[in-house]
Amino acid sequence: MxxxxxxxxxxxxxxxxxxxxxxxxxxxxxxxxxxxxxxxxxxxxxxxxxxxxxxxxxxxxxxxxxxxxxxxxxxxxxxxxxxxxxxxxxxxxxxxxxxxxxxxxxxxxxxxxxxxxxxxxxxxxxxxxxxxxxxxxxxxxxxxxxxxxxxxxxxxxxxxxxxxxxxxxxxxxxxxxxxxxxxxxxxxxxxxxxxxxxxxxxxxxxxxxxxxxxxxxxxxxxxxxxxxxxxxxxxxxxxxxxNREYALTEEYKMSDADEVIIATSTMFETASVAVDELRKKGSKTGALRIRYFRPFPSEDIIRALSGKKRALVLDRNISFGAQGIFCQEVLAAAGGKGNMPAISGVVLGLGGR
Amino acid sequence: MLELRVHGRGGQGVVVGSAILGKAYFIENKSVQFFPEFGVERRGSPVQAFLRVSEDKIRCNYSISEPDNIILFDESLLNSVDIAKGIKNNGWILINSKKRPECFHFDANCRVATIDADGISLANGLGTETAPIINAAMTGAFAGLLGDLPVESIAAAIHSSVPARPDKNEAAAREAFYKIKFGAIKQKAVV
Incomplete structure (x- = not known):
């Protein structure tokens, strides 16, 4: 019900x-x-x-x-x-x-x-x-x-x-x-x-x-x-x-995307709205959600990012002295792998902002 | 997508009132997202609640800064809170007040309607002179104002939401609904 x-x-x-x-x-x-x-x-x-x-x-x-x-x-x-x-x-x-x-x-x-x-x-x-x-x-x-x-x-x-x-x-x-x-x-x-x-x-x-x-x-x-x-x-x-589908990660309009927003939790839903807005303006954007953090789904992330041009990781967290934590993990997974996009990160939304 | 913001004071039933509205739209098979102000609420302090209604699945997860319409439970808040902030062009501000709509002026292109929810609620035996329980009346009035919600859905939502005296709450909602809908309480556009 x-x-x-x-x-x-x-x-x-x-x-x-x-x-x-x-x-x-x-x-x-x-x-x-x-x-x-x-x-x-x-x-x-x-x-x-x-x-x-x-x-x-x-x-x-x-x-x-x-x-x-x-x-x-x-x-x-x-x-x-x-x-x-x-x-x-x-x-x-x-x-x-x-x-x-x-x-x-x-x-x-x-x-x-x-x-x-x-x-x-x-x-x-x-x-x-x-x-x-x-x-x-x-x-x-x-x-x-x-x-x-x-x-x-x-x-x-x-x-x-x-x-x-x-x-x-x-x-x-x-x-x-x-x-x-x-x-x-x-x-x-x-x-x-x-x-x-x-x-x-x-x-x-x-x-x-x-x-x-x-x-x-x-x-x-x-x-x-x-x-x-x-x-x-x-x-x-x-x-x-x-009849509801889940996996280690979730993808939104990724198949033809050049650039990828990587996000977690509710931020991914909002990112998917942003993807639709950016696509209206002609960008080929997709979104990738990291659902499981441990175990870390490196294989799925590498597969999803393969051949993309750019990826931006949104982090509602920070490891002081380093950077956003999901971004660190994505960089570690992509390190040494071929055909990976340029990956950067931004820390935002801290304390509910 | 319809986006609403509801203002009132802690203890006035802003949260339950907005939940009733949300449930009524949900009964009408709409997609609904309802959330109270993300804060630490205290009795008497200004509180807000937000409601999104859509035909499609709602994917936005953030506060509503440009509401289509606004509901105000307590006109004394006009002294301290920017009630009309961000309202979309021609949006309604529904105010619980004995005054006529033209007594209110906002620095925005919006319309004002008033309903004496205090009076309606007291006449239906809800609350006391100093603390009338007005959320059912306000939801009924809002449904009558927009005309997109049948009063039966409001009544059904009330019966599954209010903790006590659902029949009296339903009566108050119906009275407010028809008063607004048929203009017994005048609604007027002002800029």
Whole structure:
């Protein structure tokens, strides 16, 4: 059924439809509506999940790690400083190979105090071993959460679903909410192998010395690379059931384009409007969206940019002393490859501007 | 594409009122995008909400700086906020006021309509003298003014949006709709 819904409520409903069993979260604007709605659903009995009130984001992630270790399907949501406060445990969740799913509403880091859209919060967590998605609409938030559980539970790495503060979190748009039965077919209850069990005790997080630590890191890297295939397969299965198409990247009028705007999240939608305007003036412009940041879809980006003349990367974030972070990543992917366009970047839209 | 900006004060129901309008257009199978002002809202402080309506999928993700029409819940805001800012040529400004439209002047090429939403809402038992609940009346008046939304869609949107007394809200919306539509409250173009 199609309904008008904010990105935040789309997230809440996706969590309900995913049959999440444990939710632990701490409120922070502009995320709070997600967990408010979830606590209402739990209180009303329409979502049979354990809702754990915690005193901080650090504890929220700790609770998710504990619950996920027992084999439960878990969820949390945060933003900005809250995500930063989780940092230590983000590493823990991925290195413990736990399929935690979290939404992060991209909000600027303080000071100056600012609750608006900015990607420096999640991009600061680049190397924590989480898969990261950047969504452009409320519909995509809903769909991505369902797919994220499926992907994370196969790959055994956590997923962070990011979307823009206010532009998506608080904006009402039409969202197609599918039948619960269809969702159950796509995403059955969580069944995993080795889990924490009082009747079958084993040790977790023990000492791993110099001789084997590298091997564990290697396996995470391998899983991240394999995840691209899992993501592509899951997107194909999702399309066959729900008829909505997703991939690691998205292209708009790219086939005959000479110049390319590369953007993420809602900025891509606005860029596609700009593409139409520029084409009216005779430019051959296209737009490319980077949907997955980790694993980074280098192959798809190189294929899309091959033979183009110019590419401009729009970054709603900055790595101080360097440049926009997506631009850096695109340059790194294109480095040494033939037939690549001249790539430049611009930092804009910081703090919701 | 139709772009609206709604002004009022925190607590007046600007957000719910705009959501009702959005839902009514959505019921009419339009593509809709609705968002409140991206800010930290407090009771009594100036607030805004934005609404885009289109036949096609809406891809713009930014604030509305050149609205087609403007709705003003509280005329006292005229002292502090540039209400008509960016309004498109010949756009409507609908004001909740007991005054006649020609009492208002804007430095823009726009049209003004007034509706006594306070009075209509109080007569329908919504709110108090000091804090009438006017969002249903304002949405009804706006639908009557533009003439592109049937009052039934407003009524349906009210029933799925307001937390309490949907029947009274619907009655207020209908009364405002017909008063504007049939000119019981005069609407007049002024420049």
């Amino acid at each position: 199609r309904q008008l819904m904010t990105g935040n409520y789309a997230a809440s409903y996706a969590v309900k439809y995913a049959g999440v069993q444990v939710i632990a979260a701490y409120p922070i604007t502009p995320q709070t509506q997600i967990v408010e709605k979830l606590s209402e659903m739990c209180a009303a009995g329409e979502l049979k999940a354990r809702y754990i009130n915690v005193e901080s984001e650090h504890s929220a992630m700790a609770a998710c790690i504990g619950a996920s270790s027992t084999g439960a399907r878990v969820f949390t949501a945060t933003s900005s400083q809250g995500l930063a406060y989780m940092h230590e445990l983000l590493h823990w969740a991925s290195r413990a190979r736990l399929p935690v799913v979290m939404t992060n509403v991209n909000r600027a880091m303080a000071p100056g105090w600012n609750v608006w859209a900015d990607q420096n919060d999640s991009l600061s967590q680049r190397d924590t071993g989480w898969m990261q998605i950047y969504c452009k609409s409320a519909q995509e938030v809903f769909d991505s959460i369902l797919m994220a559980y499926k992907i994370s539970e196969k790959v055994l790495l956590p997923t962070m679903i990011n979307y823009d503060a206010f532009f998506t979190s608080h904006t009402e748009e039409p969202v197609d909410i599918p039948d619960a039965e269809k969702v159950r077919d796509f995403l059955p209850g969580l069944r995993r192998g080795r889990i924490m069990d009082v009747d079958d005790p084993c040790a977790f997080g023990t000492l791993v010395a110099q001789d084997t630590y590298t091997e564990f890191q290697y396996k995470i890297q391998e899983s991240m690379q394999d995840a691209k295939k899992v993501i592509t397969e899951t997107c194909a299965e999702f399309k066959s059931i729900f």
